[in-house]
Amino acid sequence: MRIYQTNEIRNIVLLGGARAGKTTLAEAMLFHGGVISRRGTVEDKNTTSDYREIELERQNSIYSTVLYAEYGGVKINMIDCPGFDDFIGEIVGALRVVDAGVMVVNAQSGIEVGTEIQWRWAKKSDTPLLFAINQLDHDKANFDETIHQLKENFGNNVTIIQYPVNAGTGFDSVVDLMQMKVLKYPINGGKVTIEDIPASEMDKAAELQAILIENAAENDESLMEKFFETGTLSEEEIIKGLRFGIRNRGIFPVVCCAAKTDQGIVGIMDFIKNNCPAPNEMPGVKNTKDKELKCNPSEPMSAFVFKTSVEPHVGEVSFFKVYAGEITESMDVVNGANSSKERISQLLCVAGKNREKVEKVVAGDIAATIKLKNVFTQNTLNSIKNQDDVIVPTEYPEPKFRTAVRAKNSSDDEKLGSVLNEIRKTDQTFLMEQSKELKQTIISGQGEQHLNIIKWIIEKINKIEIEYISPKIPYRETITKSAEAMYRHKKQSGGAGQFGEVHMLIEPYFDGMTNQTKYPVRGTEKYDLTWGGKLIFNNCIVGGAIDARFMPAILKGIMEKMEEGPLTGSYARDIVVNVYDGKMHPVDSNEMAFKLAGRNAFREAFKNAGPRILEPIYDVEVFVPSENMGNVMTDLQGRRAVVMGMDSDGNFQKIRAKVPLAEMNKYSTSLSSITSGRASYGMKFSEYQQVPTDVQSVLLKAYEESQTEED
Ligand SMILES: Nc1nc2c(ncn2[C@@H]2O[C@H](COP(=O)(O)OP(=O)(O)OP(=O)(O)O)[C@@H](O)[C@H]2O)c(=O)[nH]1
Ligand SMILES: [Mg+2]
Known part of the structure; x- marks a missing residue:
């Protein structure tokens, strides 16, 4: 394969709801891009993109697949993604490295759950989008309804570039509003013919072209002026406004196809080639030093590993995008994340399971390599000159x-x-x-x-x-008031005796508290507990009641008890312990005796200090279609949620709530059934909070039962 220069590269992701036809479209583009000589189908289990065993078995995409096509002097890198929401991570990873997305919409079903969810992710990453209305050959295809839904959901910037003349069985023609011609696509491929728009279509075509021109003009002040003066734009100006609009997400063009019957594909590829931005036309990524990398081959090399896959007979394959400079075969590179030195043994252009070697990959391009030693997804590979650079990692949705x-x-x-x-x-x-x-x-x-x-x-x-x-659930335990206790550990039956007596006052710890208690503090130790929260250990002993050498043993005893909290065996946290008195025996006192005395005194005090179980609370954000709002709220209330706020976002509502982890079990399954899969949510750990009294009684009872079972 020849080496493509930055301006000859287009990076796109194929998006869209489950089974919209992304993989089938990719297959057709690969065919027209000269990578394959025969188009496979999902049903025949022989597409280039869905090649993994599990994909063949399920007949849908599970992983993103990196592909490319060589078309009309450009290399179109495509990432075919699964449409089902559970695999959103594949889309988030792909969106990071592309310069545009093609949102495939099934003309039979219109907007689907995946379309809405993926639209939001593309918006978040500021990725330009075009819509490919697919399955126009289907007898239930409804182009006008699909456009209506797109505009209603995503706004009037959704702009028709092509519309079908005869959608449904026998579909073979689209009107192209840029060329103002009919493009005729033979069923199952073959040469595209260009014809004049018939008189019967002329009014509709002119009306839609006027909208296209106005939308194109809106993206540039000088074009807008010209449009107001003359009421139209030249072809060149339309292209200028369109390209500008796509880049800035000011226009979302609509093109047409029937991927399965290989119709409309070259039209889409031409559109991508001519109008989608090259990588150097998009803002550069930033590294962690807040420096923006220039997508230019003469800069020092930096490449971002956005995907790692494990392939049979090959092992780990690392997919990367070169953000600056160029990478060559046999080059020595450094992983910015861990300083590991790596040798690029092979550079590969990958299309599913097909791999082709290349000698060099320039800024803006996507490629893969194998046999790296210590490189993971999200790492940055650099040339020696800029070896410490780290490109800001992609933010993936939290597991939920x-x-x-x-x-x-x-x-x-x-x-x-x-x-x-x-x-x-x-x-x-x-x-x-x-x-x-x-x-x-x-x-x-x-x-x-x-x-x-x-x-x-x-x-x-x-x-x-x-x-x-x-x-x-990782519960915690704490106390809500102060309590005192003493414990005497005494064993004097035969042999060496044991004696230790400890008196302590325990109090709840909270941030910003002053370290003053009833007893003067003579020494203090503050511990950040590995399981979260604090332990403050105050030595308030006067008059040598307990030797300083026994204090560590007392602390050890307390720590042990904190690790298996007195209530339910969960970690205890946020407690101040003041050891203020005790007794020693001149012969029988030793560390073991004081450890046990400390442990037991702590346990006794804890029981009287208003002990409470704490539970992890998560910040949950739910995106709900407005019409499902009531049911989703009712369900959340049943999960002890505290709603923190609501915002609307188009036809969706965003609910922010704090919900106990214990109540989030299988939430995605029930949310999906309440909203027919249209809602999505994310969750992130927020804090520990006391459980309500009734929940505490249930947990205590369950713990008691589990203990007797073990006995
Ligand atoms: N009639 C018709 N069927 C199509 C067309 N494109 C795809 N299909 C069929 O639709 C089904 C789904 O196609 P895929 O290409 O797997 O869709 P996808 O979007 O990749 O699906 P996921 O990866 O699972 O999200 C398959 O049975 C295809 O044969 C089309 O243009 N017309
Ligand atoms: Mg697929």
């Missing part, structure tokens, strides 16, 4: 569907841990934690489907039988 997992056969536990770690490397929206506290392996992802796919991979590919079980 949580479960515990275990191997059916416990001898597989260790292997399971390393498999989960490997999966994490290729999936930024998946998390795993081997929780010592809960004694569970907790995994979280975007939804039930996402975790079902993970299960499939572990069972089918890694051959480990697993099961998902209810995840425990």
Whole structure:
């Protein structure tokens, strides 16, 4: 393959609801881009993009696939993404490195859940978008209704460039409003013919072209002036306004196709080539030093690894976009994240499972390499000159569907841990934690489907039988008032005796409190607990009642009890302990005795100090179609949510609420059923809060029962 220069590159992502036809469109573009000589189909399980075992089995895309087409002197890099919301991470990762998105909309069903959700992500990343209305060959295709929905949801900047003359069975023609011609696409491919617009279509074509011209003019002041003066624009000016509008998300052009029957494809590719921005026409990315990288081959090289996949017989493949400079075969590069030195053994242009070697990749282009030693998704590869540069990482949605997992056969536990770690490397929206506290392996992802796919991979590919079980909640314990207690540990039956007596006052800790108590503090130690919260340990001993050498043992005893909280065995936090008196025995006192006395005094005091269980609270943001608002609110209230605010966003409402983690179990599944899958949500840990009294009683009872079971 020849080396493409920056201005000869177009980077696009294929977006759209599930089964809109993205993969089929990609296949057709690959065919016209000379990468394949025969178009595969999703049904025949032979598309270039959906090639992984699980995709073949399910006949839909699960992962993003990097592809390219060489077309009319440009290289169009395409990232075909799955449409189902659980795999949104693939889209977020792709949006980061492209310069435009093609939102594929199924003309039979119009706007779908995925269209709405992905629109929001594209808006967030400021990515230009065009709409490809697909499946126009279908007898239920309804172009006008689809346009109506697009405008209603995304505004009047949605601008028709092409419309079908004869949508439905027998579809073969579109009117192109840029050329003011009919483009005739033979069914199942073949040479496109260009014809004059028939008289019967002329009024409609002229009316729609007038809208196109006005929308194009709106994006530039000089064009606007010209438009007001003359009422029209030249072809050149329309293109100028259109290109400018696309870049600034001031215009969302609409083009037409039937991907399965190979119709409209070259029209879309021409449009991308002529009107979508080249990478150097878009704002550069920033590195963590807030410097914007220039998309220019003569700059020092910086490339961002946006995807890692594991391929059979090849191993890890790292996909990257070169943001500045150029990268060549055999080049020595440095990973800005960990200073690891790497040699680029091979540069590959990838189209699904097809890989072609190239010698050089210039700024703006997307490519892949293999056999890197210590490079992960989100890392930056640099030339030696600028080796410390780190490109600002992509912000992925937080995992929100949580479960515990275990191997059916416990001898597989260790292997399971390393498999989960490997999966994490290729999936930024998946998390795993081997929780010592809960004694569970907790995994979280975007939804039930996402975790079902993970299960499939572990069972089918890694051959480990697993099961998902209810995840425990990491509760905490604390106190709400002060209490005193003393404990005497005394053992004098035979042999060496043990004696230690400790008196303590414990108090609730809160940020900003002064360290003054009833007893004068003579020494203080402040601990940030690894499980969150604080322990303040005050030595208030006077007159040598307890030797200083025993204080660490007392602290150790307290810490031990804090690790297995007195109420339910959860970690305790935010407590001030004042040890103010005690007794020693000249012979029998030792560290063990004081540790036990400290531990037990703490336990006694804790019980009398208004102990409370704390639970993790999450900030939850739900995007709901306005008509489902009532039901979603009712459901949230049933989950003990505290609603913090509401904003409207088009036809959607955004609800912000604080919800206990314990109530979020399987939320994505019920939200989906309440809203027919149209809502989406995100969640992030916020803080620990006391559980209500009734919940506390339930938890205490459950703990007691679990203890008697263990006995
Ligand atoms: N009639 C008709 N069917 C199409 C067209 N494009 C795609 N299809 C069919 O629609 C189904 C879904 O196509 P895909 O290409 O897998 O859609 P996708 O958007 O990639 O789906 P996901 O990746 O699962 O989100 C398949 O059965 C295709 O054959 C089209 O233009 N016309
Ligand atoms: Mg697909």
